[in-house]
Amino acid sequence: MARPIELEINGKRYEIQSDPETPLLSVLRDELNLTGTKYGCGEGQCGACTVLLGGAPRRSCQIPVSAAAAKPITTIEGLEKDGHLHPVQQAFLDAGAFQCAYCTSGMILSSVGLLSTNSNPTTAEIVQSLQGNICRCGTHPRIIDAVRHAATVMQERVR
Amino acid sequence: MSGPSVRFVPEPERYEFTAGPMHHFQLARRDFFKFLGAGIAVFAVAKNSLAAQETAPTHGFHQEELPQDITAWLHIGEDGNVTAFTGKVEIGQNIRTSLAQTVADELRVPFESVTMVTADTALTPFDFGTVGSRSMPTMSPQLRRVANAARELLVRAAAKEWNVSNEGLTAADGKVTNPATGRSLRYAELARGKTLAQNLPTEDPVTPPDQWTIAGKPIPKKDARAFVTGKHQYAPDLRRHGMLYGKVLRPPSFGATLTSYDAKTAQAMSGVTIVRDGDFIGAAAANEGDAVKALKAIQAEWKETPQTSSKDLFSNLKKNASAKSDDRSRRTKGSVEDGLAAAAHRLDATYTVAFIAHAPLEPRAALAEWSDGKLTVWTGSQRPFAVRDELADAFKVTESNVRVIVPDTGSAYGGKHTGDAALEAARLARAAGRPVQVVWAREEEFTWAYFRPAGVIEIKSGISADGSLTAWEFHNYNSGMSAIDTPYTVPNQHIQFHSTLCPLRSGSYRGLAATANIFARESHMDALARAAQLDPLDLRFKNLIDPRLRAVLEAAAKSFGWPRKKSQAGQGFGVAAGTEKGGYVATCAEVVVDRASGVVRVVRITTAFECGAIVNPDGLRNQVIGANIQGLGGALFEAIEFENGRITNARFSRYRVPRFRDVPEIEAVLLNRKDLPSAGAGETPIMGIAPAIGNAIFDATGVRLNALPLVPTGLPAARA
Numbered sequence: 006m007a008r009p010i011e012l013e014i015n016g017k018r019y020e021i022q023s024d025p026e027t028p029l030l031s032v033l034r035d036e037l038n039l040t041g042t043k044y045g046c047g048e049g050q051c052g053a054c055t056v057l058l059g060g061a062p063r064r065s066c067q068i069p070v071s072a073a074a075a076k077p078i079t080t081i082e083g084l085e086k087d088g089h090l091h092p093v094q095q096a097f098l099d100a101g102a103f104q105c106a107y108c109t110s111g112m113i114l115s116s117v118g119l120l121s122t123n124s125n126p127t128t129a130e131i132v133q134s135l136q137g138n139i140c141r142c143g144t145h146p147r148i149i150d151a152v153r154h155a156a157t158v159m160q161e162r163v164r
Numbered sequence: 165m166s167g168p169s170v171r172f173v174p175e176p177e178r179y180e181f182t183a184g185p186m187h188h189f190q191l192a193r194r195d196f197f198k199f200l201g202a203g204i205a206v207f208a209v210a211k212n213s214l215a216a217q218e219t220a221p222t223h224g225f226h227q228e229e230l231p232q233d234i235t236a237w238l239h240i241g242e243d244g245n246v247t248a249f250t251g252k253v254e255i256g257q258n259i260r261t262s263l264a265q266t267v268a269d270e271l272r273v274p275f276e277s278v279t280m281v282t283a284d285t286a287l288t289p290f291d292f293g294t295v296g297s298r299s300m301p302t303m304s305p306q307l308r309r310v311a312n313a314a315r316e317l318l319v320r321a322a323a324k325e326w327n328v329s330n331e332g333l334t335a336a337d338g339k340v341t342n343p344a345t346g347r348s349l350r351y352a353e354l355a356r357g358k359t360l361a362q363n364l365p366t367e368d369p370v371t372p373p374d375q376w377t378i379a380g381k382p383i384p385k386k387d388a389r390a391f392v393t394g395k396h397q398y399a400p401d402l403r404r405h406g407m408l409y410g411k412v413l414r415p416p417s418f419g420a421t422l423t424s425y426d427a428k429t430a431q432a433m434s435g436v437t438i439v440r441d442g443d444f445i446g447a448a449a450a451n452e453g454d455a456v457k458a459l460k461a462i463q464a465e466w467k468e469t470p471q472t473s474s475k476d477l478f479s480n481l482k483k484n485a486s487a488k489s490d491d492r493s494r495r496t497k498g499s500v501e502d503g504l505a506a507a508a509h510r511l512d513a514t515y516t517v518a519f520i521a522h523a524p525l526e527p528r529a530a531l532a533e534w535s536d537g538k539l540t541v542w543t544g545s546q547r548p549f550a551v552r553d554e555l556a557d558a559f560k561v562t563e564s565n566v567r568v569i570v571p572d573t574g575s576a577y578g579g580k581h582t583g584d585a586a587l588e589a590a591r592l593a594r595a596a597g598r599p600v601q602v603v604w605a606r607e608e609e610f611t612w613a614y615f616r617p618a619g620v621i622e623i624k625s626g627i628s629a630d631g632s633l634t635a636w637e638f639h640n641y642n643s644g645m646s647a648i649d650t651p652y653t654v655p656n657q658h659i660q661f662h663s664t665l666c667p668l669r670s671g672s673y674r675g676l677a678a679t680a681n682i683f684a685r686e687s688h689m690d691a692l693a694r695a696a697q698l699d700p701l702d703l704r705f706k707n708l709i710d711p712r713l714r715a716v717l718e719a720a721a722k723s724f725g726w727p728r729k730k731s732q733a734g735q736g737f738g739v740a741a742g743t744e745k746g747g748y749v750a751t752c753a754e755v756v757v758d759r760a761s762g763v764v765r766v767v768r769i770t771t772a773f774e775c776g777a778i779v780n781p782d783g784l785r786n787q788v789i790g791a792n793i794q795g796l797g798g799a800l801f802e803a804i805e806f807e808n809g810r811i812t813n814a815r816f817s818r819y820r821v822p823r824f825r826d827v828p829e830i831e832a833v834l835l836n837r838k839d840l841p842s843a844g845a846g847e848t849p850i851m852g853i854a855p856a857i858g859n860a861i862f863d864a865t866g867v868r869l870n871a872l873p874l875v876p877t878g879l880p881a882a883r884a
Contacts, residue, residue, distance in 0.1 A: 027453060035409065035451055040401035041394020043574075045525050046606040050816035053525055081394030094392040101384055101782060104790055105256025106391035107398060107525040107574030132824040139816065141525050141575055142256050143793025144786065145827045 010074050014039070015083025025071030030054045032070045033080060041081035041110050045139065052138030055111040055118075056080050062118030064137075081110040084117065092162070093117050096155035097148070104142035112138050116152045124163075125156055199287075200239045200247065203355040204317055206310040206362045207237040236289055236306040238267060240314060244338060244352030246271060246278045248307055251291025252299045253283040253546055254572040255580070257846045258783035259299045261386045262379075265779060266304045269379040270311035270371055273338040273351065280386070283545075283570035285552045293547035293581060295672065297745040297844025300779065304842055308370040313362055321354045373777035373838040382782030387572075398574050399544040400529040404599040407531070408437070410592040411455040412602065413445035413462060414612065417809030418668070420466040430461040437596040438462070448592040448600045472667050473807040478516045481620050481641045484665035493645065493661040500624065503635025503656030507626025509695040514622050515684035517643055517872045518803035519615040519668055523821060526574020527609040532589035533599040538565045543586045544573035551583035558587055559594070577794070578672035578847075579613055610814035615804055616673030617666060619643025621684035631698045633707050638685070642666055644677025647744040647851070650685060652707040668806060674791070675847040678744040679798065679854065683872055686740035686855035691868060700859065701726055701739050710743065712774055712837075716750040717741050719833045720772035724752035734759055736864025740855035746843030747775040748835075751792070751852030754828075755860040762878035766796065766826075766857055772833040773849050776840035784845050788832040791849035797822045799854035801876045820876075 009020040014037065023032055028047075033039040033056070042065055045053030049064040056065045059076030084091035090098065093116050103109045112135065119126060119134040126134070131152050140148065238248040248267045254260040264278040271278075281287055283294075292298075315335050322340035323330035326347065334341050341348040373380065390396040415422075422443045430447065431438050436458045437448045447458040472480050504510055530543035539561065545551050548568040556563045573580065585602050593600035604612070619642045626635035636654040641662045648659055673679075693703035701721055708714055720726075721739065728737050734757040741750035754768040773788050801820045805812045813819045832849075854872055862868050867879065 024453065031452060038403060040397060044400065044603065046816045048815060048817055051525065085393055090392065097392045098388055101388070101786060103391055104258070104786055105526070105573065105575035106396070109391050110394045113392065135824045139525060139821055139823065141523060141794065141821065143790030143822070145793060145824050146789060146830060147786070
């Protein structure tokens, strides 16, 4: 048996016995029951499996679990704090920025990642950073609105 | 069980939407009240059925068994909470919210007090499927009627309580009030201790749209918080105790048959169950990785048959067309020959439409569990009852021993009508003696699902010098008959659908063949306008009577600013319109074409849509804009490529779908016709965008593109 892999997910520590090559996505979904992170393509093309690794958005289907051990991981389940939604979650909710909502977790985490490095992105910058996230229902304009709105709210909180 | 690869029967392009709901209702009345608690229940009984005549409205319910043909029902509990039941499925179209609005509106209760139970074959009435934009036009009136009858029951119960006539009592805000005395009783109080039920034979008066208070409002999606927190469980997210993960060994090509098989190594792996049943081979294991490893260890050889490729697709569709045609697939009026002879301009053209994939972001998935010979399957499907029947048939069990539950699903677009993943999971679960979940990989989704049918459309037409259509001959090969009739006035017509050998498994896709037929027709109308030197919008108005179609054209043109002057090189404008499934759509498009690079940029889209009385303007806007963005893919670049029984672009990295950078400025103009019943809106708004863009490209470049997708690799340099 391989040595256990230590992960820090949403502030909690886990010891994982999986094959080190297992994609982080499978570990999250099938071993830890964190199913808010979605499978969409398995080739890093759709963004449904996006998580934050050390604060940066990454495709969890493309990361072997062994490579995720070094940095803290945030999934959609870790954004809500004490019953309060993250401003990006709240903005998606307020804008109705979803239809089937299967892409929503990935969209939200990609957006949180963007806003952590660029607190006031232009529309072009939002488009650029969400280009790797597919929404098949065509909710793109509302998603852009939601990210813009979240940016405003987060900036006001900082002030 | 045979694997899905051998079933190549194309789905009928049109379904029998009018088929009566004639299946068993599985809860006996005693179980029903046990399940929900005491209260008041109302059942809608199918129109025009024998049972409807046999179950006249009664105010006591004395039958032990419920009627056999219930279409919808609701229950008001002792706590005042309302639960409404429908076999419809939430797939992102927001039907859970719109139907709850309908119930709340008619019952006069707050929206929040209504819970919708959907798509569970053990709890909800039989439903043909969430298809054909039928949920709003058929389910909404039925729920309104049951809610209306429930309100009447509550008023009567209050009248009895107060010993007064029910005349003059009012129902509002979840209570019945006697204006004469000022006394009121909450629905919860009225329902307490009762097990009162009523069968409802339909046709009761319902609240007209101009008096709606909750319907008609932009109410946010029900349970939306569960979606932004990741808590909602789609079918692939469900977990059962002891569950295994299943994978299926796919043949190398369509129609391949198994010739040799050796699974000794795989069977020796611990914790792995291998199933071979006919050409079906699958594995179930404690995790997906082990199931994949087991399948890799299986030695299987297949006999393949040579097959055609996408490069010969259109010539084959034409060549293999059936010589037979029946009256239903053909209509003739006047004489096309005479009409062509009388024309000042004649125009013949051929249009083609590629196979495309639905590519729902949630792939097909199912979790199956057997217990005491009974099967329960959770799966993302638009047709839970059809999946139940498929399972009952495949496993030789009665329908009453199969329960299909559909969690709100990660989209479908017409692509989730079949039970493939459900059958696979159930087969593996039966062998393993444990619950098994099967989630299709993206490559499987792109390969083993079904496609929007490809098609060839040929048009011969004539137009007089003043722009009146004189002749219209329209042949559709393979793609289907939806919206095949022209809405324009033409005295001489011949319209025909030709079935042919279809090389890929095909089925419904949002809008069915209306997208193909409207693309061909509206591109052709544009070309005719150019031939007659008329404005394309003027030509349409000149030949169009239908006031609803005229109205959406006027609304789109007005908001878009048609006719517009070009302000830069490579700019072009196009318009297109159509009607199908009770909805009316008109789309204007602006493109800019870079002649040097051939890059076509869609700059702006204005789509006007009308579907009768609007139930939820926010949800409708989301659908209309979403349909236009999804339609961009089929219009510009989506096409399934195949060769010798294999899909050669079965990945998102090779099959381009619309992404953020592709999305233009999009405006939806919604026409609210409160005087008309609500039609569905999930499909028709997708139909105008492809021809509007094609026509705009012609306006920009003088190049007529007759094939969907229009510009998969940009506008070829030679033509630009």
